[in-house]
Amino acid sequence: AAANPESAANPEAAANPESDGRPRDVVAAAVIDRDRVLLAQRAHPAALAGKWELPGGRVEAGETHAQALVREIREELGAEVEAGDGIGTPVALPNGLTLHAYRARLRSGTPAALEHLEMRWFTAAELRALDAEDVVPADRGWIPDLCRALEET
Numbered sequence: 001a002a003a004n005p006e007s008a009a010n011p012e013a014a015a016n017p018e019s020d021g022r023p024r025d026v027v028a029a030a031v032i033d034r035d036r037v038l039l040a041q042r043a044h045p046a047a048l049a050g051k052w053e054l055p056g057g058r059v060e061a062g063e064t065h066a067q068a069l070v071r072e073i074r075e076e077l078g079a080e081v082e083a084g085d086g087i088g089t090p091v092a093l094p095n096g097l098t099l100h101a102y103r104a105r106l107r108s109g110t111p112a113a114l115e116h117l118e119m120r121w122f123t124a125a126e127l128r129a130l131d132a133e134d135v136v137p138a139d140r141g142w143i144p145d146l147c148r149a150l151e152e153t
């Protein structure tokens with residue numbers, strides 16, 4: 001296994017992303033409406049372009065996860081959401097960031113792919129039918145959690 005770059009004893013630690021002072025947390029929204037969850041297809045970077053993800057982005061300094069989630073969905077989908085409970089297990093990203101997913105409910109507006117290639121509402125059956133290759137790697141492990149959430153009621 002590679003050495004842990006976040007170890008306090010590692011002199012490389014100063015070069016990690018957290019040294020820029022920004023939080024290392026990324027939040028992603030599982031916007032659920034009845035039996036469907038919203039996924040969006042990334043436009044960039046090239047390695048992730050065309051793959052489905054839960055929309056979201058980096059938490060800015062001074063923001064709570066919930067505030068960041070609301071802001072990111074406003075920016076990316078042009079809709080207002082209310083953040084709910086966490087869903088799935090947080091995921092360590094290769095770039096030193098940690099990705100956290102939260103349930104979200106639409107409050108107003110109609111979501112649209114403002115920064116994504118496409119957005120689509122998925123039922124649990126449609127999520128299960130997705131090819132893992134077509135899902136952003138960090139989000140793949142959440143598919144069973146999302147299916148459970150959709151089939152809960």
Ligand code: DCM
Nearest residue numbers: 026028053054055056057058136138
């Ligand atoms: N990211 C991810 N899955 C998501 C949302 C984000 O893997 N559902 C990753 C991609 C980037 C980082 O988080 O490495 C920041 O996201 P963005 O580029 O969307 O701001």
